[in-house]
Amino acid sequence: MATTIKDVARRTGVSHSTVSRALRGNTLISSETTERIRQAAQEMGYQPSAAARSLKTNRTQVLGVIVSSIADPFFGEILNGIEACVQERGYSLFIAASQHDPVKERQIVQTMMEQRTDGVIICSSSFSAEQGRQLLSYGFPVVAVNHQAAENFHYSIYHDDVDGSRQITQHLIALGHRKIAYLGNARSGRTTMDRLSGFTQAMQAAGLEVRQEYIYHVQGGDPALGADSVAYFQQLAVRPTAIVCFNDTLAIGVLKACNQAGIRVPDDLSVTGFDNITYSAFTSPALTTFDQPKYSIGEEAANLLLDLLHTKDDGHEEAERVKVLQGKLLVRASTAAPRPDSQDIHE
Amino acid sequence: MATTIKDVARRTGVSHSTVSRALRGNTLISSETTERIRQAAQEMGYQPSAAARSLKTNRTQVLGVIVSSIADPFFGEILNGIEACVQERGYSLFIAASQHDPVKERQIVQTMMEQRTDGVIICSSSFSAEQGRQLLSYGFPVVAVNHQAAENFHYSIYHDDVDGSRQITQHLIALGHRKIAYLGNARSGRTTMDRLSGFTQAMQAAGLEVRQEYIYHVQGGDPALGADSVAYFQQLAVRPTAIVCFNDTLAIGVLKACNQAGIRVPDDLSVTGFDNITYSAFTSPALTTFDQPKYSIGEEAANLLLDLLHTKDDGHEEAERVKVLQGKLLVRASTAAPRPDSQDIHE
DNA sequence: TTACCTTTTGCACACGTGTGCAGAGATGCT
DNA sequence: AGCATCTCTGCACACGTGTGCAAAAGGTAA
Numbered sequence: 001m002a003t004t005i006k007d008v009a010r011r012t013g014v015s016h017s018t019v020s021r022a023l024r025g026n027t028l029i030s031s032e033t034t035e036r037i038r039q040a041a042q043e044m045g046y047q048p049s050a051a052a053r054s055l056k057t058n059r060t061q062v063l064g065v066i067v068s069s070i071a072d073p074f075f076g077e078i079l080n081g082i083e084a085c086v087q088e089r090g091y092s093l094f095i096a097a098s099q100h101d102p103v104k105e106r107q108i109v110q111t112m113m114e115q116r117t118d119g120v121i122i123c124s125s126s127f128s129a130e131q132g133r134q135l136l137s138y139g140f141p142v143v144a145v146n147h148q149a150a151e152n153f154h155y156s157i158y159h160d161d162v163d164g165s166r167q168i169t170q171h172l173i174a175l176g177h178r179k180i181a182y183l184g185n186a187r188s189g190r191t192t193m194d195r196l197s198g199f200t201q202a203m204q205a206a207g208l209e210v211r212q213e214y215i216y217h218v219q220g221g222d223p224a225l226g227a228d229s230v231a232y233f234q235q236l237a238v239r240p241t242a243i244v245c246f247n248d249t250l251a252i253g254v255l256k257a258c259n260q261a262g263i264r265v266p267d268d269l270s271v272t273g274f275d276n277i278t279y280s281a282f283t284s285p286a287l288t289t290f291d292q293p294k295y296s297i298g299e300e301a302a303n304l305l306l307d308l309l310h311t312k313d314d315g316h317e318e319a320e321r322v323k324v325l326q327g328k329l330l331v332r333a334s335t336a337a338p339r340p341d342s343q344d345i346h347e
Numbered sequence: 348m349a350t351t352i353k354d355v356a357r358r359t360g361v362s363h364s365t366v367s368r369a370l371r372g373n374t375l376i377s378s379e380t381t382e383r384i385r386q387a388a389q390e391m392g393y394q395p396s397a398a399a400r401s402l403k404t405n406r407t408q409v410l411g412v413i414v415s416s417i418a419d420p421f422f423g424e425i426l427n428g429i430e431a432c433v434q435e436r437g438y439s440l441f442i443a444a445s446q447h448d449p450v451k452e453r454q455i456v457q458t459m460m461e462q463r464t465d466g467v468i469i470c471s472s473s474f475s476a477e478q479g480r481q482l483l484s485y486g487f488p489v490v491a492v493n494h495q496a497a498e499n500f501h502y503s504i505y506h507d508d509v510d511g512s513r514q515i516t517q518h519l520i521a522l523g524h525r526k527i528a529y530l531g532n533a534r535s536g537r538t539t540m541d542r543l544s545g546f547t548q549a550m551q552a553a554g555l556e557v558r559q560e561y562i563y564h565v566q567g568g569d570p571a572l573g574a575d576s577v578a579y580f581q582q583l584a585v586r587p588t589a590i591v592c593f594n595d596t597l598a599i600g601v602l603k604a605c606n607q608a609g610i611r612v613p614d615d616l617s618v619t620g621f622d623n624i625t626y627s628a629f630t631s632p633a634l635t636t637f638d639q640p641k642y643s644i645g646e647e648a649a650n651l652l653l654d655l656l657h658t659k660d661d662g663h664e665e666a667e668r669v670k671v672l673q674g675k676l677l678v679r680a681s682t683a684a685p686r687p688d689s690q691d692i693h694e
Numbered sequence: 695t696t697a698c699c700t701t702t703t704g705c706a707c708a709c710g711t712g713t714g715c716a717g718a719g720a721t722g723c724t
Numbered sequence: 725a726g727c728a729t730c731t732c733t734g735c736a737c738a739c740g741t742g743t744g745c746a747a748a749a750g751g752t753a754a
Contacts, residue, residue: 004710015734020712030732047460051398052710055739071423079417083444092458095442097430111439113394138349223629256629282570282603284631351740362704367742377702399740402709
């Protein structure tokens with residue numbers, strides 16, 4: 001059994017309330033007593049019980065974070081941003097992975113409720129809107145990150161995917177590409193639609209046609225699915241000279257398949273990614289991508305949530321807050337001008 | 348304020364103790380009352396408070412996990428294994444990243460203690476032995492995963508790094524390589540030493556010389572550091588024909604640098620990784636590596652810890668338990684026979 | 695009816711911490 | 725001395741849940 005506040009009280013010959021006040025720095029207690037108690041607590045290795053404290057104060061100093069997968073380096077970097085921020089402000093994290101599984105999502109929400117997390121950050125873009133409402137209805141402050149059902153959450157942090165995708169596409173157009181394809185991830189809802197939207201906008205602004213068969217969606221974001229998609233694009237009568245991939249992991253798969261199929265990147269085909277995960281800089285050729293400020297997104301989300309918690313006590317200002325962060329185009333080696341002899345389309 | 352057990356009691360016209368028993372499935376309560384209470388609790392959206400419960404029961408149903416970095420896909424897969432296992436058995440995870448930072452390590456240990464985590468899994472191989480002892484001295488059941496200071500922990504899960512590295516090296520020797528270098532990560536202590544040891548054993552068993560300058564250590568596991576190391580090996584008077592890298596991330600960096608320097612892999616140089624992270628299959632060429640069963644390691648660690656928690660109550664059997672898991676050699680495309688014209692060494 | 699047993703429920707306390715309030719002691723002022 | 729004021733500490737209760745024990749309710753037998 002761990003040493004309690006009462007053990008410290010007994011040892012120092014005071015009441016447990018005095019110990020409580022002394023350790024919390026209450027000025028009511030004389031500085032000599034405070035020092036004596038601090039000393040004893042230190043020696044006895046006393047650690048306050050978070051459970052007892054939060055039972056009394058109704059605050060846990062813990063934030064819940066829901067991601068779809070812990071192993072995904074994309075979420076990893078967001079988590080790093082969140083953690084750095086909350087730790088600095090004295091909070092800890094309760095992390096759960098939903099794995100796109102509705103059953104797990106229910107369990108996670110229940111666990112968060114039982115743990116009485118002070119707030120929740122939802123990083124899983126596909127996290128069920130119903131479960132999100134569940135959390136809100138229980139009074140949890142919730143901050144959504146890149147969530148597809150934007151309308152459900154008052155507080156959220158987004159990356160400007162439309163703009164990013166537009167910039168990526170414009171870059172390819174500027175290089176001279178006209179037959180550009182989009183490879184999406186059907187599972188990521190709003191995110192893939194936004195990126196498709198930016199793609200379409202850039203194409204139309206340049207007066208270029210968006211061919212039906214150049215829009216292709218796969219059921220996930222694994223490199224393996226990206227690799228598979230190359231076969232699809234290759235069997236088209238008129239092949240694209242560039243592929244805008246939904247994210248880096250898909251692009252990595254595309255690069256791999258091209259390499260195996262003897263398609264030279266960027267000579268025969270330009271490929272772009274999105275997100276700028278660590279490994280995108282180490283592919284061959286290095287991936288041209290859009291740097292989504294993952295770490296900052298994590299920080300902003302955590303800051304927003306913590307601010308929310310601290311203002312809530314004062315007056316309850318229900319101002320809706322949505323922050324959109326801008327990323328940066330990163331031109332590396334997987335994009336180049338199309339070959340001059342590449343067959344062109346005029347109709 | 349969340350609804351409490353007393354609210355449910357008031358609503359159903361019974362005492363809070365009856366509600367507590369009914370919801371816990373105590374057979375003392377008649378089945379009709381139990382059903383009526385269950386119904387009401389459901390309707391009112393009652394969720395028991397984990398804090399109050401654990402204050403009373405002295406169990407939190409939460410396990411702490413300490414990793415060095417959340418963003419590292421290697422730990423991500425271990426975490427997946429741990430999570431799948433504990434969730435099935437009704438536990439949740441409290442995850443913290445030490446980032447190789449002693450200050451953070453202290454904070455993490457303190458947080459775990461305050462949270463009264465039922466047990467702790469240390470995945471960070473470099474986690475300070477002193478902090479580990481701290482946890483043990485407070486009575487925490489601790490399971491160490493691939494920890495460098497094996498002697499400090501009674502309960503641990505290890506991957507057989509010596510054997511893995513031996514197999515990797517034997518594979519290269521079988522291909523005809525004789526000038527083989529080892530690229531280590533100085534920060535990972537025991538792990539890098541074990542892999543170096545396996546390397547040395549294989550070399551000596553084949554009667555091959557281990558040249559001093561072929562053993563090179565960098566200060567971390569980033570791809571960038573792997574890339575930097577290529578310059579070192581290139582300036583050697585007698586260059587190696589193969590490099591055994593400490594892990595996949597370093598190897599990915601090496602591949603990248605080779606690509607940029609015009610060194611063809613595997614024609615001019617064979618490169619091997621270790622761990623088999625997802626991206627190692629998607630490099631060009633695909634990386635020959637050693638598949639460490641990360642998911643299983645996570646599962647085994649979680650199972651060991653949970654078993655520990657459940658037997659501890661009965662009789663306290665202090666049997667030391669160490670489990671060593673075997674991996675599997677994965678030959679892909681980054682290794683091949685050395686070029687016949689490659690200068691040989693005879694002395 | 696009383697006595698006794700079984701089933702079901704409530705009382706009361708405990709877990710470890712925080713805090714309003716009262717009270718003890720010290721000090722200063724008239 | 726008497727009183728007010730200030731500083732410091734302890735009492736007692738609360739947070740939400742679990743549980744030993746007593747007791748109420750209901751049933752059966754004499």
